[in-house]
Amino acid sequence: MAYQLNLNWPEFLEKYWQKQPVVLKHAFVDFVDPITPDELAGLAMEPEVDSRIVSHVNGQWQAWNGPFEQFDNLGETNWSLLAQAVNHWHAPAAELVKPFQVLPQWRFDDLMISFSVPGGGVGPHIDQYDVFIIQGMGSRRWRVGDKLPMRQFCPHPALLHVDPFTPIIDEDLEPGDILYIPPGFPHDGFTHETAMNYSIGFRGPNGRDLISSFADYALENDLGGEHYSDPDLTCREHTGRVEAYELERLRGMMISMINDPEHFEKWFGSFITTPRHELDIAPEADDYTAQEIVDALKEGQVLTRLSGLRVLRVGDRFFINSECLETVDAQAADALCRYTVIGQQELGSALDNPAFAGELTALVNQGYWYFDE
Structure with a gap:
């Protein structure tokens, strides 16, 4: 489904972005979870998906990395399942990212999804990236502290926590609410009733x-x-x-x-389009000919970009998945960077250029773009 975000972006950027946390009530009206707990658990069983379980029982924090084989021994309270880059693997969940594409693509990291039972959470901590936490099913209480120097420590080798803090936000989130947290603000989520949360992160390199x-x-x-x-x-x-x-x-x-601008652009384009997580690239993509692709696009079909694929323009160069694209049509290559779905309207006369058609065919046959049937 197409998610409509009720947010005044210019006002939000001016007042909150990288400045202060805020709860955006009813940001998504009549919110519907794009994934079920069982589907998330299924993804956590796959070796390509980065996942973990965090529990807090009798004052002891524990954490395990996936893939997991079963979840029957976890009980009904005090644990959470988290999976990174779900937008790479689950198309309906990836739809949640689209309302945030007004922000620079090179800053977008991934969509992390958590399922937590009552009492579940990962403990008080600090993230060094911007995050929009969308509340799905259930209810969680979120506490956010001010950005102050804080002691960090490891209650478990896989967890980094901070000392207790005085909250400047202390609120229960309901389905469709969003909590935005800039880098450096301590926060802690506690689950009241079994909940799904969707964290859309924007990361800046250090x-x-x-x-x-x-x-x-x-x-x-x-x-x-x-x-x-x-x-x-x-x-x-x-x-x-x-x-x-x-x-x-x-x-x-x-x-x-x-x-040196030439080398700096080449390096940065490769660096920033290198994915941090695995991509769901088909092991054997369809072997299209250039004419088949051109005919399909001229007949009204469209090509969809592989979710999670990083495609960016840096200066006058174009980069896809860490590689520089040598292109004969800069305008069409720019469209590949700008749009996640492309067709004849976006590519225009480039489809009549056999050289560009060859470039596009190579990208499709690599599994980077596909016809969504």
């Missing part, structure tokens, strides 16, 4: 990840091979000291690699 990834790119592309040089060297009294101008020259050598 500096460590950026530097590490660019270093790998520099090595792979043999960048920065020039050695430090100092033809202006003079005699000095203190030979055991590195001078400030030498540090600046060294820093400049490093920065010059990042400042």
